[in-house]
Amino acid sequence: MLSMRAKYALKALVYLAKAKDQGPVLIGDIAESQKLPRKFLEQILLELKNLRVLKSRQGKGGGYLLAKPPAEIEMGHIVRVFNGPLALVPCVSVTAFEKCEECLDFAHCGIRRVMKKVRDVTAEILDGTTLETLVAIEASESDEASLMYFI
C-alpha cells in the first residue's frame, strides 16, 4: 500500500500543477483544500524541494511552486522516493536489486519472473504518467476504461 507520505506528496503536486500559473502557493492552502495535515505536509514539501521537484519562496508573499513543467514530473519518481521500490520482491527491483536470501535457482524462479512482469508494467505506467497527465485525467469526464488515451 502507498504510504500517506507518498499519497500526500502526489496530491500536493497535482494541486500545484493545477495552480502553476498563479505564483507561489501557501502550504496552508494545499493542506486545507486537500485536507492534508499541515505540519506533516510541511515536511513532505521540504523533501520535494530538496529533490528539486519544487522550489519555494520564503517570507511574506512566499509559497511553493513546481521547479519544472508538470510534464517532467513522473509519478514513478515520486512513488519510488516516498514509498520505496516499485518491485514487490527485491530480486526484480531495478533501483534496489538484491537476490532473495533464500533463493535456490534465480534463473528459473517462476515467482520472480511473474513479479518482474508486474514490476515492469507498473513502472511503465507510473513512469509514463506525469503531473500533466494527472491534471488532464482529472479535467476530463472520461471513465476508467478510457484511461488508455492518456497513458
Added chain:
Amino acid sequence: MLSMRAKYALKALVYLAKAKDQGPVLIGDIAESQKLPRKFLEQILLELKNLRVLKSRQGKGGGYLLAKPPAEIEMGHIVRVFNGPLALVPCVSVTAFEKCEECLDFAHCGIRRVMKKVRDVTAEILDGTTLETLVAIEASESDEASLMYFI
C-alpha cells in the same frame, strides 16, 4: 552554515562506514556514540535509505548498513540533499541554477564569476571526498596541511 541534518547525516555515515563489516548497526548505537538526538536521527537515516545510500533490516537483530561501498558515497551528494545547493548564489548553481532576479549583466557580473570559482572548488573537494576518504583521514595522524594527500 551546514544544517544539523546534513552534519548528523555525515556523522552517521562515517560511523557506519567504520562499522561496515560488523553487520547491521542500531540507530541507538549511532545516536549514543555520536551524541545525536535519537528520534531526529531516525528520520535522517530513513531519508538516507530512500536515497539508496543506506539499507536496513527490520526486526530483532536489525539495523542500518551502507547500501554501497564507502568509496562510492560522496560528501557532495549528502551535503546537496540535506543542506541544499553548494553555490552561494543561484546563478552559479549547477543543481538549482537561476538567474538572479535583479541581474543586469549576467555575462560580465564579477560577483558571479568569483562565486562560480568558489562553488567549483567546493564541489571539487566535496565530490572528490567519499566516506572512504573521511575514514582514512580520521584514521591518520596527519595534520590539516597534509589533507591534500587524501584529496
Added chain:
DNA sequence: TTTAGATTAAACCTATAGGAATAATATGCT
C-alpha cells in the same frame, strides 16, 4: 520434535510543536 503462539527488539510511519530565518510591507522619525 515439530509447530503454534508469545515475547521482544528493532526499524518504520504518521503526526505535531515550537521557534528561527527570511522577506515584504507598513509605520514613524528626521
Added chain:
DNA sequence: AGCATATTATTCCTATAGGTTTAATCTAAA
C-alpha cells in the same frame, strides 16, 4: 522624501511522541 525600524506572513529547521510492522527468538503444547 527617504531612511530606519517594527510588524507580519511565510517557509525552514530541529526535535519529539506514540504507535505499527516486521522479524527473530523463546516457550509451551501436541
